[in-house]
Amino acid sequence: MFTGLKLCCLSNLLSSGASVAWCGAHVWGVETDRTSHMMYRLIDENHPRYDAELASRHGDAILKTYRRMDEIIGKVVSRLAPEDVLFVLSDHGFHSWRRGFNVNSWLVENGFMALKGGAKHTDRKFLQDVDWSRTKAYALGVGSIYLNVKGREGKGIVGPGKEYGRVVRDLADKLREVVDPATGQRVVDEVYIAEETWSGERIAEAQDLQVGLAPGYRVSSATPLGGAPKGLFEDNMKKWSGDHATSQTAITEGILFSNRSIAEKKVSILDLAPTILGLLDVPIPGGYDGKSLTIGAPRAASGNDAGAM
Numbered sequence: 001m002f003t004g005l006k007l008c009c010l011s012n013l014l015s016s017g018a019s020v021a022w023c024g025a026h027v028w029g030v031e032t033d034r035t036s037h038m039m040y041r042l043i044d045e046n047h048p049r050y051d052a053e054l055a056s057r058h059g060d061a062i063l064k065t066y067r068r069m070d071e072i073i074g075k076v077v078s079r080l081a082p083e084d085v086l087f088v089l090s091d092h093g094f095h096s097w098r099r100g101f102n103v104n105s106w107l108v109e110n111g112f113m114a115l116k117g118g119a120k121h122t123d124r125k126f127l128q129d130v131d132w133s134r135t136k137a138y139a140l141g142v143g144s145i146y147l148n149v150k151g152r153e154g155k156g157i158v159g160p161g162k163e164y165g166r167v168v169r170d171l172a173d174k175l176r177e178v179v180d181p182a183t184g185q186r187v188v189d190e191v192y193i194a195e196e197t198w199s200g201e202r203i204a205e206a207q208d209l210q211v212g213l214a215p216g217y218r219v220s221s222a223t224p225l226g227g228a229p230k231g232l233f234e235d236n237m238k239k240w241s242g243d244h245a246t247s248q249t250a251i252t253e254g255i256l257f258s259n260r261s262i263a264e265k266k267v268s269i270l271d272l273a274p275t276i277l278g279l280l281d282v283p284i285p286g287g288y289d290g291k292s293l294t295i296g297a298p299r300a301a302s303g304n305d306a307g308a309m
């Protein structure tokens with residue numbers, strides 16, 4: 001049996017002592033992610049919602065969640081046969097989200113977006129007040145920026161080809177210079193440009209640019225919904241106080257642990273699917289971007305190997 005399970009279900013199954021003939025199990029646990037999103041404000045004293053009294057009571061919530069995960073993984077390890085292979089993978093790291101960046105408001109201020117009647121900001125979301133006849137770019141989704149391209153967007157004004165490339169470069173250059181006046185900090189660590197970042201037949205559906213923000217920053221709550229509120233930055237006063245969705249990927253790495261050695265020093269999440277198929281003796285279909293990793297033989301002694309994703 002190859003199955004997909006939530007981590008808590010696996011824990012219950014193991015506690016029940018049931019015997020299952022598995023060839024593989026994909027088990028996922030979202031608890032570490034959700035707890036970190038909500039409780040980061042209690043481990044970051046510089047977060048605007050840090051509360052010392054609350055932190056004294058619940059500041060260990062994230063740590064406790066990881067310890068619970070360790071217990072469950074420990075149970076799994078104790079039930080493994082010598083030939084079994086275990087991978088523990090997280091797909092991203094985490095950062096504190098102290099300040100929100102209003103990307104659409106920045107686009108307006110820098111002449112890439114125009115609002116109806118020449119307004120500088122709006123309380124309405126979903127790009128309802130955008131004057132598309134004078135707008136070159138708009139932000140929608142978590143850190144995504146799209147150009148208003150002729151023939152693609154309904155009221156596009158940016159010509160494909162040379163003009164598209166010029167606007168993308170101009171936008172990326174200006175974004176990299178953004179500084180938060182309240183902290184004096186540079187806000188945009190990296191700008192991922194679609195044609196330099198992704199490949200494949202569905203690249204036309206990708207955002208044209210994606211921002212990778214510095215630690216402490218995320219796009220504001222209004223930005224994914226196409227809002228352009230007053231001001232470029234705001235303190236994040238939400239309980240949702242940690243994030244990873246608009247962070248620079250190079251400093252937001254996940255972790256891979258295994259009970260086997262892995263020869264490659266640098267591995268990617270994309271490598272896991274072909275590696276697992278290889279271990280199960282299933283032919284790897286064409287079109288996979290990842291490579292099959294070199295997994296060592298079972299070892300008598302216990303111990304884990306870790307690699308940075």
Ligand SMILES: [Zn+2]
Binds near residue numbers: 033034037244
């Ligand atoms: Zn998350």
